[in-house]
Amino acid sequence: MATNENVQQVLDWAVAEVGIPGIVAEVKDGDRTWFGTAGVADIQTARRREPGEQFTTGSAAKAFTAAAMLTLEAEGRLSLTDTVEQWLPGVVRGNGNDGRQITIGQLLTHTSGLGITGLSVEIARKYHTRPGFAAHRYDVWTVEELLKLQMAIPPLYAPGTAFAYSNGGYHLAGAIIEKATGHSYEEEVDRTVVQPLGLTGTYARPFDEQRFRGPHARIYTRQFIKDGIDPASLTPDNYESLMEGPDSDPVDVTDRTIWGWAAGGVVSTTSDMLRFTNAMITGSLLPPAQHRTMWNTGPTRDWMPNTRYGTGVSQWALADGRTLHIVAGVELGTATFAMGTPDARRLVSVNINCDWNWYPVCSQVAEAAFGSPFLPPQ
Template sequence: MAIITNVQQVLDSAVAEYGTPGIVTAMQDENGAWTGSAGLSDLEAGRRREPGEQFTIGSGAKAFTAAAMLTLEAEGRLSLTDTVEQWLPGVVRGNGNDGRQITIGQLLTHTSGLGITGLNVEIARKYHTRPGFAAHRYDVWTVEELLKLQMAIPPLYAPGSDFAYSNGGYHLAGAIIEKATGRSYEDEVDRTVVQPLGLTGTYARALDERQFRGPHARVYTRQFIKDGVDPASLTPDNYESLMEGPDSDPVDVTDRTIWGWAAGGVVSTTSDMLRFAKAMITGSLLPPAQHRTMWSTVPTRDWLPNTRYGTGVSQWALADGRTLHIVAGVELGTASFTMGTPDARRLVSVNINCDWNWYPVCSQIADSVFGSPFLPPQ
């Protein structure tokens, strides 16, 4: 009961102190299950956040993509040691990119060396300026366009030599899933993950979908570049200083297309994410060999402090020296974190319907549920 009280206090403070519109959580351990919420699902209508609402899980979708790919490996359809060139001949070429040197496994662990598309000028103009978002919120991307976006930039490292968080690597993985199966990425996620786990509120969202299929919260962003800033001037070192501040008016970005696809297009609920994370941690979905692969982690670089990355999943260090297993993602207007102990005996899933102040809120949730916050950055 003390844990529940502490978690509810964090939820309330997320709204009162951190300006989160609303927050919802689900937790389970040896004592049972509990759900809680605070704040609003809809700022205009005044509707409160409710358990069971759907949300986009952002980069948590990478864990679904990885699980689908590992299932295909277990079925003998492909191997993680296969090169990208074997499945997508001629696609990964130009600007120093070479699919003959990159394996599927490297795509999934962000060790392919592919460049980071997060500061792409086209993306910044279309989605991180207020006029750009208003004009392009319903644009429909194709898989070919997503792959070209990645190929337009040079690699950062030789394949296998270092870590660089690449959404384009997961778009390539999604394309390989389609090539190996002859089915859509969305259908393969449903076949290999959603249906076997009985995830009733979860689906991979198609690139042309504009709205959620079920009850959901409105989502809000302030992730816009300041007026007068040239998107081409953004760098990893300066972009935070060039974004609008916490006093800017948030924008409702709920209804739109989502171009994250295999890197960030899955929709779920907190209860479904508990079931999914438990299966990933315990190995109840994947055969032993593929489960070991999923949690064979590498140190991260220029991503999040004190973390290691597996295939679509990550491990985060707590301040007391323990480690949590995590499926997490931040997407325009929303942040989703599902955290569990290495034995999955205690799990918590959290969603906030905005994309600011997520780190301190999730660290406080970790402290309340697991007895320690995240290890702070050095």
């Protein structure tokens, strides 16, 4: 098919011209599937990327967390209108944070007003400096530490008034899932999502695991602050200018612990991401009411351009005016993108084993597979 040939051309271009170490894509068009690959899974050995490789999905995990929470609502265990305080008494307090005013639904839609922890000094020092990463790559986080990290910063907005992308909101959601069920977050993702959909290469990764359970590519990052820069000086406006440039040596970050948890700790494969995204778009996993909730999207702010966010999922505008349904995430060393038409007739799942230049690559994949790139930023 011409579509698949076009996608393959983009994969080859991503490696040859954009500097991606390796990339895989899987296309579902009706009942037919196609798999393409380019580049290497390991810079040292030149081993090629292959089907079935596991990768950390980054913020695509939020869709798994949202699906688990919506399932609990359908089971009558909780309501998205419940406040955080009802489930986690006294946890969301201090620095202007107030769990009595925040609902579960607001956590899942990033409208809780909670501050953004991505540029916290602790995270920047531990994971975005070369010495810090070397010292802390095997640190084992706890839920309590993640919530403390969030409570250390003030909210950006009053709950329900604006969008602010908050990993801490999803950490709170994971804690609520555990409180409501008496099971671990990992067990509930398995019960509510992985098992019903038959996802054979997918699991929520516990805090203490240092390696993938199955075959995988090596993953690489250059997301380090320049030498001599104080992590406390980082802001959303100067962040990119203070990072190392494209000529810096990438670091293999494959073996390490993952602190993303309910905001970014799910491991999957391209095939499983196709199946999961298909279920999210078509509503084959969730009851109708919860499916409508998932795709009740609102405008985003200071996030990705030309997007709307629902409950763990998003919609991205194409340059030709159409919209794609998206489940995506970027995590240290890797980027994962699953996108589909609103009827899920055509779906594409992409993984890159680095965390640079992913946006232009995914936009070009969108153009190859769907006939239009993403609507460019204004």
